[in-house]
Amino acid sequence: MDRIRIVGGRPLSGTIPISGAKNATLPLMIASLLTEGTLILDNVPRLADVITLQRILANHGVDIMLSGKRAGDSAYQGQTMHISAARIVDTTAPYELVSKMRASFWVIAPLIARMGEARVSLPGGCAIGTRPVDLLIMALERLGAKIEIDGGYVVARAPNGLKGNEIVFPKVTVSGTHTALMAASLAHGTTVIENAAREPEIKDVADCLNKMGAKISGAGQSRIVIEGVSKLSGARHSVLPDRIETGTYAMAVAMTGGDLTLAGARPELLQSALDVLVQAGVEVQSTNVGLRVARNGHGLAPVNVTTQPFPGFPTDLQAQLMALMTRANGTSHITETIFENRFMHVQELARLGAHIHLDGETATIEGVDKLKGAPVMATDLRASVSLVIAALAAEGETMVNRVYHLDRGFERLEDKLAACGAEIARISS
Ligand code: EPZ
DSSP, X not given: OOEEEEEOOOOEEEEEEOOBOHHHHHHHHHHGGGOSSEEEEEEEOOOHHHHHHHHHHHHHTOEEEEOOOOTTOOTTOOEEEEEEOSOOOOOEEOHHHHTTOGGXXXXXXXXXXXXXXXXXXXXXXXXXXXXXXXHHHHHHHHTTOEEEEETTEEEEEOTTXXXXXXXXXXXXXHHHHHHHHHHHHTSBSEEEEESOOOOXXXXXXXHHHHHTTOEEEOBTBSOEEEEOOSOOXXXXXXXXXXXXXXXXXHHHHHHHOEEEEEETOOGGGGHHHHHHHHHTTOEEEEOSSEEEEEEOSSOOOOOEEEBOSTTSBOGGGHHHHHHHHTXXXXXXXXXXXXXXXXXXXXXXXXXXXXXXXXXXXXXXXXXXXXXXXOEEEOOSHHHHHHHHHHHHHSBSEEEEEOTHHHHTTOTTHHHHHHTTTOEEEEEOO
C-alpha cells in the first residue's frame, strides 16, 4: 500500500493549479443517465472516485470516452469526458460497486426518472458518520415513486413516471437536493424544494441540467423550482473549481509560511473559510488568476469555528483547520455539526505532538510551539490531508499510511506540493 513521506519545515511558494471539483464531477457524471444524448464534461479531475463511478455507469450500459492530451495542454489540464447513456441496459447498481463510494447511490434518481425503475444497493456505513439515505428516499416518494427495501437494496418503481410535488427537507442535505433536482427534471409537472442545500456544486449541476433542457430556477438558494420536461438532451459543461482543494492548499501555506498562488480558484466559493484564515492572521487576496495566500514572519491567531451548510464554514475543511490551529498562539474551538464522527484525525495529530481535547462535538485545540514528525494513519479523505498539512510544518520525518484515502479526492497532491518546495514523496509498495 502506498505511503507518503514528508520532511517538514519548508515554506511553500509558487503556483498550484486547482482541479475540477470532485463533489460536482460525481453528480454531473450521474446526471448523464437522464439523457440519450452525449454529455461532455470538461475540467474533470483524475481521482479514484471518478474512476469508480465510471465503472458504476458502465455497468448500466454507459459509454465513456476520455479525450487524449491536446497540443498546448498544461500538465494539470483537466480531462474532457464524453458520456453517452444512449441505452440503459441494467437498472441495478450492485453492492460490490456502490459500497466502494457512497455517492454512487445517487444513480437511483436518474434511473427511476428515466426508466421508471431502479434497484440500488444501500451504501452501508461510513467512517465519518451513519449517513442514512432516508431523506433521498423521502424525496423520491414525494415524487410518486413506490419504494421498498429488499435484501440490502432500495427497489424503486414509477411505471407511469414521476409526478412533481413539494419537497421540504427537515435538514439541509446535499445528496437529498441532488437527488430531488435530477428526478424532478423529468417529472410531470412542477416540483418545489424547500430548505434545499445551497452548495456551489448544487448550482453547478443545475446549470448543467438547464443546458440539457431542464427548467430549474433558484438553485443556490433554499427554495428551488423545477418545471419537469419530457426529455433532456446532451450538452457540454465545464466542472467548477474545487473549493475544498483550494481551502486545503490555503491552509497548507498558512501552516508552513510562504506565498502561494492558487490558479483557477474562485474565492467566492469558500468565502467563509477565507474569512477564518484572515482572522487567524493570514494574507488572502483575490487575483486575476485566482487566489494568493501568504503568511510571512508572524504567528497564527486562534479561532473559534462551527461547521455549517454552505455558505457557512464547510465540514470538508474542518480537519485541515484543526491541523492549522495546532500551531496557533492560544486556544481554538472547532465544533462539528454536520457529521457525528468526524474527529478521526484528532488522535493522529496528537501523535505529531498536538494538544487537542474532545468534548462531544467540540474540539479544543491548545496551540503548541512545534510539532514533531511520526508515522500516522489516514482514516478518511479530509482527515488524511490534515495529517499532510501538519507534517509539512513538523520537525523531521512523517510517514502517512493508507494514502488511498487521499487519492479519492486530491489530484496529484504530492506533485503539486513538491513543485512549491515541499519535501514530500510517494513510496509505492
Ligand atoms: C456531501 O455529502 C459531500 N459528498 C460531502 O463531502 C460533504 O461533507 C457533505 O455533502 C456536506 O457538505 C459529496 O458531494 C460526494 P449531506 P452528502 O446529504 O451529500 C444527514 C468529502 O469529503 N443525512 O449533505 O452525503 C447526513 O448523515 C465528502 O468530499 C440524513 O440524515 O451529505 C449528514 O449528517 C464527505 N439523511 C447531513 O445530513 C439523508 O438522507 C448532511 O449530509 C441524507 C443526509
